[in-house]
Amino acid sequence: MRSHRTARHRLAAAGFAVLFAATLTACGSSGASTGSTGPAALKWASSYFPTHWDPVVSGSGAQFRELALVYASLTRTDETGKAVPDLAASWEYNTAGDQVTFHLRPGLKFSDGEPVDAAAVKAAIERAKTQKNSALFGDLTSIKEVTATGLDVVVALSQVDHQIPQLLGQRVLQVASPKAAADPAKLDQNPIGAGPFTITQLVPGTKAVLKKNPDYWDAANIHIDTVELVSAPDSSTVVSGLQTGVYNFADIVPAQADAAKKAGLDVFVQPGFNAANISLNVNKAPFDNPKVVDAVRHAVNREEFVDKLSFGYGEATDQPFPEGYIAYDKQSKDKYPYDPEKARRLLAEAGVKAGDIKLDLVIPDAQPAAEIVQSQLAAVGITLNIKVDKNWSKPFFAKQLTLSLYGTTGRDSAVQTLTAHFGPNGPLNLSSPYEPEGFEAAVKKVRETPLEAPGYPEVLRAATRAGLESRALVFTYAAPNLIAKSKTISALPKNPAHIDWTGVTISGR
Structure with a gap:
């Protein structure tokens, strides 16, 4: 039997621990620092305040970072992007690789007093797979059956899949109390989990007030007492709100980073898997013609996106992964370089004259990226009409659009x-x-390869290479997540795409 018995991962690096040793010395269960005069309060202004607090409905978009205040998962992600223990202390695969058993930590409970046991995890997985409005069922197709025995969760798979520990983390399996989840609509307004904090007040779409959960498995390393999460007002006022102390933590866009630094704030650059793309529907004309697709590929100047949109924080990319990440394929880099003359030649070979192609570019809101795409394609003879549709998601996910833009935050599992x-x-x-x-x-081969196998990186990159043969997406640029925070908040662990409060302190209150 292949084992993955992982000791509890300590997310704070040695330098981090030394830097904040003085403030941690006087920390009791409340997390108060030396010289502090009150509870450690996080005041977070968010541009993506959750529309849903049921993790099954909210899905794996950016809101999972906020739901992670309330919900814990089977696994979590360390600074290298690997799965490490969370509710599950360890896990192991059978020899065939088509079954994985998670061993839960003993003695845990949800904030409503219900036990965190295998039955609760089984219920969470099954609800994510079957609830009518679940946004997660597509991520769990490998799971055939879940068996619960005490603290052991046995996950039987429909195929060999060594990605499951990576998958069942904060993005895809935030575990709610099964008692509370029996009424999903009620859970959506009154979230009950086993995470580091519990909600004491929730004003839908506007504000959430939370307090430290003393029953969280790693409560000793949570040094924040209260959290006030609010929906950010107009982005232009966020920096001034941080300056005046209305907030002490806020996600910002690259255009605000310089102002934040000048205001004396820390700008935390959080690594992530963000990548913007132009989405094409090859089932519809004119993109059913491969030459037209290749023309679009060569018409795109990625550096223009970086120069105009990232304010020095982004980079050009033609892949959904950042360069240096294990799944990034160097062989595929710059396969379709910017070459507008070649784009015009390909259109001519396809029998297309300048002005023949006129399309709607449908997007959810006005965004500069759309104007860049419009300008670049106009330069090779393709005319785009930018159409803003606030209900854009319905035709997009129904695959009814011909052309759109999309930005992804990726998944913890590269597959x-x-x-x-x-x-x-x-x-x-x-x-x-x-x-x-x-x-x-190629994907099947990745699933069949254990993550610790020596050949795993190349097998994974081969799958990336195969995927990039797709004519349906043209990637443009990537940018990290940016957070402006008061200097009273210590450094955060650089876990890719996640906000982890382990070891974080707030001083000088």
Whole structure:
């Protein structure tokens, strides 16, 4: 039997621990620092305040970072992007690789007093797979059956899949109390989990007040007593709100970073899997012609996106992964370089004259990226009409649009990122059920390869390479998540795409 018995991961690096040793010395269960005069209060202004607090409905978009205040998961992600213990202390695969057993920590309970046991995890997985409005069922297709015995969760798989520990983390399996989840609509307004904090007040769409959960498994390393999470007002006022102390933590866009620094705030650059793309529907004209698709590929100047949109924090990319990440494929880099003359030549070979192609570019809100795409394609003879539709998501996910823009935050499992973009049922594949030739076989091989196997990185990159043969997406640029915070808040662990409060302190209150 192959084992993955992982000791509890300590997220704070040695330098981090030394830097904040003085403030931690006087920390009791309340997390108060030396010289503090009150509870450690986090005041977070968010531009993506959750519309849903039921993790099954909220899905795996950016809001999972806020729901993680309330909910814990089977696994979590460390600073290298690997799965480490959370509610599950350890896990192990059977020899065949088609079954994984998670061993839960003993003595845990949800904030309503219900036990965190295997039955609760089984209920969470099954609800995510079957609830009518679940946003997660597509991520759990490998799971055939879940068996619960005491604190052991046995997950039987429909295929060999060594990605499951990566998958069942904060993005896809935030575990709610089964008693509370029996009424999903009520859970949506009164979230009950086993995470580091519990909600004491919730004003839907506006404000959430939370307090430290003394029953959280790692409560000793949570040094924040209260959290006030509010929906950010107009972005132009966020920095001034941080300056005046209305907030002490806020997500910001690159255009605000310089002002935040000048205001004496820390700008935390959080690594992530963000990547913007142009989504094409190859099932509709004119993109059913490969030459037209290739023309679009060569018409895109990625550096213009970086120069105009990222304010020095982004980079050009033609992949859904950042360069240096294990799934990034160097062989595929710059396969379709910016070459407008070649784009015009390809259109001519396709029998298309300048002005023949006129399309709607449908997007959810006005955004500069749309104007850049419009300008770049106009330069090669393709005319775009930018159409803003606040209900854009319905036709996008129904695969009814011909052309759109999308930005992804990725997944902790690289395979899930790939299948979401390039798979026949991928939610981010506007051309479903189209998939590039060889992609399914390449992904199958990744699933069959243990993550610790020496050949795993190359097998994974081969799957990325196969996915990038897709004609349905043209990636443009990538940017990290940016957070402006008061200097009274200590450094955060740089876990890719996650906000982790382990070891974080607030001083000088």
